[in-house]
Amino acid sequence: MSEMILGFSIVSLLIWIYLLLFRGQFWQMDQRLPEGNQQTASVCVVIPARNEADLLPITLRSLLTQSYSGSLKVILVDDHSTDGTAEVARETAASLGKSEQLQILSAQPLPAGWTGKLWALEQGIQKGMELEPDYFLLTDADIEHDSDNVQNLVSHAIEDDRELVSLMVRLRCVSFWEKLLIPAFVFFFAKLYPFRWANDPNRSLAAAAGGCSLIRREALTRIGGVAAIRQALIDDCALADAIKSTGSHRIWLGLTQTTISLRPYDSLDTIWTMVSRTAYTQLDYSPLLLIGAVLGMFMIYLFPVLGILTGSLISVLTYLLMSLSYFPIVQFYRCSFWYTFCLPAIAFLYLLMTIDSAIKHWRGQGGAWKGRTY
CATH class of the missing domain: 3.90.550.10 (Spore Coat Polysaccharide Biosynthesis Protein SpsA; Chain A)
Structure with missing residues (x-):
């Protein structure tokens, strides 16, 4: 089990190194x-x-x-x-x-x-x-x-x-x-x-x-x-x-x-509706891409927290890199510095919105907006 946690910790860290250095510097918001x-x-x-x-x-x-x-x-x-x-x-x-x-x-x-x-x-x-x-x-x-x-x-x-x-x-x-x-x-x-x-x-x-x-x-x-x-x-x-x-x-x-x-967007419900309207569309309505997105979100945003709870120092470094990448947009929106460290919890909510988007699509309720469903 410890070897598995170590392996996942290294993979998660490598993903964040890639995102920070080789993903168009998306996080700089410049x-x-x-x-x-x-x-x-x-x-x-x-x-x-x-x-x-x-x-x-x-x-x-x-x-x-x-x-x-x-x-x-x-x-x-x-x-x-x-x-x-x-x-x-x-x-x-x-x-x-x-x-x-x-x-x-x-x-x-x-x-x-x-x-x-x-x-x-x-x-x-x-x-x-x-x-x-x-x-x-x-x-x-x-x-x-x-x-x-x-x-x-x-x-x-x-x-x-x-x-x-x-x-x-x-x-x-x-x-x-x-x-x-x-x-x-x-x-x-x-x-x-x-x-x-x-x-x-x-x-x-x-x-x-x-x-x-x-x-x-x-x-x-x-x-x-x-x-x-x-x-x-x-x-x-x-x-x-x-x-x-x-x-x-x-x-x-x-x-x-x-x-x-x-x-x-004063409530969770209004933001949930906005995101779930098109989240599954981003995945081309593909169940396989949905599974990949769930696994990817878990590995990128959630596993570092689990790793920290098991005492993984690598996960501590990963969590710090994650928070560092999120800080510029928190600063751009003039929010409290402490929101920087909430990204795993935020990502979990967005993951649930994405799953809900897929469920609504399967039920024929996808793309609902301003009284219309597409």
Whole structure:
């Protein structure tokens, strides 16, 4: 038994050495959108919105009051809301004297083979094509944009010649459950899709964050628009892959402290729902990959704790390396230092969410979001 524990301890340590040194330095969280210069390229913003009346007075305002000097038009697609989303959007624009800058569309019924968000985006993009913008900014209705965000996105796209510039916006991190689980959500995403690798034209790995993605119109047209990924639940990464696998292969994904999501996740249940919606999708709905993920999560995050309990000094070193890798994202989210040492418990919760995601899929309940199941 002691030899088995020693063997597992060594394997776990080697995995963490690999992750720290050879996984695109994902843990450093250093890919940040730089401040940009004034640009005049035309931009069409498309916002799919379903029951977002509470947040739009803040989030839509942040777009209509951008410091951007170029043409900036906003198309909001009301996806069968029941809370007066369209009316609130209209009133927000009118209060700013920006009614001519905003166009509101009522989404058509959802056709077979589409997810709701992508169908709303498709309709907004098709309408936006009439404007022939240089870029489309696809953004969620819960995102409050920094006043210079469009300028910085466009500047980076032009000056660094990127067909897609995407931001992992700062998620809300106020409640206990948000502080415990939200930084880890970004950490795990970055481990799966190291930002440096996604940003390297010579690597095939592609990733994006759907909450804030600026796309060159020609690139979107080249891939056939969002219709090419119409069934994707993880639509942001599917879009990034479609763009990077063609054309110049130049996309960019980074972090920001100043453009933020206002979506609250005050309870474990709300975060659980968000994660379990697509966790099994990440595994291509494969039972074998699920088994591999369970074993991998156990070996990477849980075994070091068990090793410490049995007196393994190697596991102590592994646990310290694990905590070291997690510290930058804890610091980024301005959480207490002590959350750094909670990663094994956090990973266990995410493991349960992943298993639950698979169970829901097998029961025909997978991909449930905002009253729809895909």
